[in-house]
Amino acid sequence: MDRIDAMRLFVRVVDRRSFTQAAQDLGVPRSTATEVVKQIETRLGVRLLQRTTRHVAPTLDGDAYYHHCTRVIAEIEEGEAAFSGAKPRGVLRIDVHGTLARHFVLPGLPRFLAQYPDLELLIGEGDRLVDLVKEGIDCVLRVGELSNSNRVARRVALLEEGTFMSRAYVERYGEPRTPDDLERHCMVGFVSSATGQVIPLEFTVGGTLRYLTLRVVVSVTAAETMVSAAKLGLGLIQVPRYHVRADLEAGRLVEVLQDFRPSPTPVSLLYPHGRQLSPRVRVFIDWLTQEFAALPKAQGRVS
Numbered sequence: 001m002d003r004i005d006a007m008r009l010f011v012r013v014v015d016r017r018s019f020t021q022a023a024q025d026l027g028v029p030r031s032t033a034t035e036v037v038k039q040i041e042t043r044l045g046v047r048l049l050q051r052t053t054r055h056v057a058p059t060l061d062g063d064a065y066y067h068h069c070t071r072v073i074a075e076i077e078e079g080e081a082a083f084s085g086a087k088p089r090g091v092l093r094i095d096v097h098g099t100l101a102r103h104f105v106l107p108g109l110p111r112f113l114a115q116y117p118d119l120e121l122l123i124g125e126g127d128r129l130v131d132l133v134k135e136g137i138d139c140v141l142r143v144g145e146l147s148n149s150n151r152v153a154r155r156v157a158l159l160e161e162g163t164f165m166s167r168a169y170v171e172r173y174g175e176p177r178t179p180d181d182l183e184r185h186c187m188v189g190f191v192s193s194a195t196g197q198v199i200p201l202e203f204t205v206g207g208t209l210r211y212l213t214l215r216v217v218v219s220v221t222a223a224e225t226m227v228s229a230a231k232l233g234l235g236l237i238q239v240p241r242y243h244v245r246a247d248l249e250a251g252r253l254v255e256v257l258q259d260f261r262p263s264p265t266p267v268s269l270l271y272p273h274g275r276q277l278s279p280r281v282r283v284f285i286d287w288l289t290q291e292f293a294a295l296p297k298a299q300g301r302v303s
Helices: 004-014 019-026 029-044 061-086 096-113 167-173 179-184 223-231 241-250 279-295
Strands: 047-049 056-058 088-094 118-126 139-143 152-158 161-166 186-190 201-205 208-212 217-221 237-240 255-256 267-271
Touching: 004 019, 004 029, 004 056, 004 061, 004 186, 004 279, 019 029, 029 061, 047 061, 056 061, 061 088, 088 096, 088 279, 096 118, 096 139, 096 223, 096 241, 096 279, 139 279, 152 279, 161 201, 161 223, 167 255, 179 201, 186 223, 186 237, 217 223, 223 237, 223 241, 223 255, 237 241, 241 255, 267 279
Parallel strands: 088 118, 088 139, 186 217
Antiparallel strands: 047 056, 139 267, 152 267, 161 237, 161 255, 201 208
């Protein structure tokens, strides 16, 4: 078995967490699978897999080698596809903020996969900084301003923001007419994953951004929880309008201070710097850009 086939076998063992199932998938004896992995470990001088009677899992070195193998295999397959005219194929690994995934990625995904039936998507959810190369992630979809120069950022949309509170909260504290009226109000604090601090509220006053931090009764780290807290009357919040559209229509939340809205929030796709995009990543980025371009104005706009 040559090195490329050995890499494919190792990747399948890690994916399936089983020598037996990986061997069955590739049509080789289980003994061949175990021997090939042993040969790779001997050649590299490291232990790649932790083995038990029921479970196989990569070590730290094994995880790093797994991501290396997946990149090498993908580049070979994509290079061959470019000459044969075949559609992109293989596993596309993306990392998306959960709210964005549910509102903007998943609804159109059936059409995308129907167009590219040989692609398989692995979708991770989060808003942390990720090492795309080390973790084997093809691209990341993030909200907010970005500053990491090791990744290429392609802005795909600007999401309209607003300030919202529940009707019960309005009845208790009154509706503010200007940011100056917020002195006796409270906010649901949203804790930044980057700084660990509550993010201030933002208002546009006379063409200038003004930042305010109100009294905080409840702080959260997830957008969905923040909206739920606001609906319970625990404070006002600022989120993209798409996130609370159904709540506004149902009357569970109301928008206030519409003349002093926060600046829109950018949405960007990120991928490794200095690396030519693979066909599978390129078609995904082009598709997702088109999805955002089709957004109604009430949800956002493309920059």
